[in-house]
Amino acid sequence: MEQVKKSQPISLAEVKEILEKEDAEKMDQIQRWTHDYVTKFAKLDAKAAKKVKTELKKECGLTEEEAVEIVNIMPTTLAELRAFTFGWKKLILAETLEKILNIIKGNS
Known part of the structure; x- marks a missing residue:
């Protein structure tokens, strides 16, 4: 398990950008759910x-x-x-x- 290196608030659009760099096939369930959510609800790029x-x-x-x-x-x-x-x-x-x-x- 990775250790948290830094914590800061980021927007849904920024979360989407981060997750889109990942291979969808290698995402765990939480990452896939999060990606689906931010794809639907991020209002900006x-x-x-x-x-x-x-x-x-x-x-x-x-x-x-x-x-x-x-x-x-x-x-x-x-x-x-x-x-x-x-x-x-x-x-x-x-x-x-x-x-x-x-x-x-x-x-x-």
Whole structure:
């Protein structure tokens, strides 16, 4: 069993990119299920996901985890975005929420 060398949050698109480099015949059951899941639910390709994640962190002051959550969901309305940010237990200004939506809309 391999030892975990590094742990960091990554988007579904990035997981998909990693798994697509593997031989599907050699994947274990969990890897196949994960690949099926990310293939169905990743909203962007890995390059675009990384770009959006970087912009969200730089322009909106989001943490890596928060940016990944937004990239995975890609909310399209303010109400939808508020539903996710509510759970972060920190105040996100309306101006920042609008900026997040503009970044998403500019990359979807």
